Amino acid sequence: MSSLFAELARQEAANARREVDTYVREIPEFAFLDINSRARAETLEYARWLRRRTVELAPDGASLTDDDLAHITSMGAARSDAGMSAASPRRILRVHTALMLRELNEAAEAQRGGGIDELMRIMAWFTAQGERGIGAYRSGFLTVLRRRMPYVAQVALLTRALLSDDPAAAELARLVELDLADHYAVTVVRVPAHPLDDRYLESETEALVKAHQVPVMWCPADDGGGELVALLPTAGDAVPSAGDAAPRPSDGPDEVPESAPALLHDLALAVGRPCAAGTATAPRARLADALDRARRVSRAAPLRRASAGVRPYTFADVFVELAVADVPSTDHWLRTLARHLEPGPDLLVTLDAYYGHDMNRGATAAALNVHPRTLDYRLRRVRELTGIDPGSTHGVRVLTAVVVRTLSGAWR
Secondary structure, three states, X not given: OOHHHHHHHHOHHHHHHHHHHHHHHHOHHHHHHHOOHHHHHHHHHHHHHHHHHHHHHHHHOOOOOHHHHHHHHHHHHHHHHOXXXXXXXXXXHHHHHHHHHHHHHHHHHHOOOOOHHHHHHHHHHHHHHHHHHHHHHHHHHHHHHHHHOOHHHHHHHHXXXXXXXXXXXXXXXXXXXXOOOOEEEEEEEEEOOOOOOHHHHHHHHHHXXXXXXXXXXXXXXXXXXXXXXXXXXXXXXXXXXXXXXXXXXXXXXXXXXOOHHHHHHHHHHHHOOOEEEEEEEEEHHHHHHHHHHHHHHHHHOOOEOHHHOOOEEOHHHHHHHHHHHOOHHHHHHHHHHHHHOOOOOOHHHXXXXXXXXXXXXXXXXXXHOOOHHHHHHHHHHHHHHHOOOOOOHHHHHHHHHHHHHHHOOXXX
């Protein structure tokens, strides 16, 4: 055995103890090792076994055996069975990798500049076999997780993994039997405060997943409402640039998948409350930015009931309202105009329908179920109360923002 590997073998027990101590110090879920001596002994033995096998296999570049992988799988299963969270494998991997690299560096320094060939050899082995070991650990962890966690919670884990670009997403997708796409439209559905309990929402979320076969998770809010986040596969033709907070004019528009309206309709029916949806597209590796954009859009989008047709808005649909929200003086001015409309009969609803039908009088009157002369009266009333002609260019620019800001609930 070379001097580098001999040094690693000599430090096996000390390095294993340091790893266990680091777990307890840096990963809160390992705090139980301080009061459970048996669990601590098992964790320590596993840490020693892993280092021992590294020293035995790495010098000749030998692979982990099936028995080795089975042992690693059993450790993942044991930690999952102990109730550790789905986030723990990633934290454990981070700590373990950092410590192994530290141990290799310390062993190399102990050789006073020697052992470079052995160091390169073990680094290559660690890279290749580490992926196999990580896969085995995750497999064991997730297999047990499937037994102890409701299906909808498993899908939520997958959704979070995709949004954070977690490598565990592939294994989680197999676990819940959902196919992964290369590009997604991240769709955030905002639901204001509602009287529904968590069990009902869990049941409806599971129904959405099974009906539409997409990753979905429900995120409750402090005000009693919340957000439903759904990842809808897209063709990936329109993708914003990496690092952009919002699509630039040179980028293509965010794609709205054909499957979106049906999912939003089902959700709106389930909650029985007005909803607002925002969507943004991105490659699978950049979904976190898309989530931020979609969430901002959903907060600016108007609230609609299922009967009115809940649709996903994109950044291009509400860029004016997003800009207005960041300028308090402009927002205050628009809110004042909205208050001027309050004495009128259904003026806000009328303007919403008027602009929603591209200012077509016949279509607007039909949608409102009123006579065209009644529509004309209401539009004149808007002009009288605000001093702005709804059919003018100025009117379109100003009053559409008044309508959307009001219907979004921003001024409640």
